[in-house]
Amino acid sequence: MEGKLSSTKFQKEYFDLKKIHNSGQVLLGWSELGEGEYSITSGRKKCYAREVASHVEINCPEEEVGYWKHYFDLETDYKIMEESYSDDTYLHEALAYGRGIRILNQDLWETMVSFIVSQNNNIPRISKSLKEIQGERDFFPTAEEMYEEREKLKNCGLGYRDAYLIKLLEELKIGSRSLCFDKQTEDAYKELISVYGIGPKVANCILLFGLHHMNCCPVDTWMKKVFSNHYEGKVPEWTKDKNAGYYQQVTFFYERNQ
DNA sequence: AAGCAGGTGGAGT
DNA sequence: ACTCCACCTGCT
Numbered sequence: 001m002e003g004k005l006s007s008t009k010f011q012k013e014y015f016d017l018k019k020i021h022n023s024g025q026v027l028l029g030w031s032e033l034g035e036g037e038y039s040i041t042s043g044r045k046k047c048y049a050r051e052v053a054s055h056v057e058i059n060c061p062e063e064e065v066g067y068w069k070h071y072f073d074l075e076t077d078y079k080i081m082e083e084s085y086s087d088d089t090y091l092h093e094a095l096a097y098g099r100g101i102r103i104l105n106q107d108l109w110e111t112m113v114s115f116i117v118s119q120n121n122n123i124p125r126i127s128k129s130l131k132e133i134q135g136e137r138d139f140f141p142t143a144e145e146m147y148e149e150r151e152k153l154k155n156c157g158l159g160y161r162d163a164y165l166i167k168l169l170e171e172l173k174i175g176s177r178s179l180c181f182d183k184q185t186e187d188a189y190k191e192l193i194s195v196y197g198i199g200p201k202v203a204n205c206i207l208l209f210g211l212h213h214m215n216c217c218p219v220d221t222w223m224k225k226v227f228s229n230h231y232e233g234k235v236p237e238w239t240k241d242k243n244a245g246y247y248q249q250v251t252f253f254y255e256r257n258q
Numbered sequence: 259a260a261g262c263a264g265g266t267g268g269a270g271t
Numbered sequence: 272a273c274t275c276c277a278c279c280t281g282c283t
Binding site: 024027115118119120121122123125126160164196197198199200201202205218220221222223252 | 262263264265266267
């Protein structure tokens, strides 16, 4: 490690590591070292985070404090987001239950791979496959690194999804596609679903979890349960809110843990 | 032992 | 534009 280490504390009321870890947005990079204690990687960076008393403590190199503040979205006020919910009893309950969940600013490439792998799949196998892809490395491989070892992807238990990743890696290699999605939500969405293996659900997950478009609301089997169990099968108004992604996360979390 | 799991592409209307 | 349905694989 280079430079001084830094230990920073943050109020825990709207920052709950365990809830974030179990909220469905994180599929790689986090490993639980003990109760409420994690080592976390994102891109080429690594930190340790743990719950102490009424705080969350983040330990990382001094020059990376800003990176991790952004990763945990600590510049966003979740209290205001919670209080600005529409007049909706179920959402109100979910917001209280999920208080502490934040929408992370995860590494884009890691998010893309994670959610391509996640389709029609289950959590244990998703995690297993993603660990297989990482292998013995300290960090999840970049697109360049994965391209070099693309043949190995066939041995990662990905099933038919390996073809999706290999095609994407080849497109990136020859430059017919880039990882720049720095554009309006609608344009980024169109470009994402043009990727072989990315449909509407995965595209919305990438927009929300990798590109921080807070208005995006991925609809998966759990969200369909939310709609049918609490909204008479209708799609609630808040799915179109500017903070729909946060509402999706807390209702997803609430429904899954009932 | 069939069916399912954080869906998608492709074929057929 | 909209319904079906096969699809890798591991788990129950």
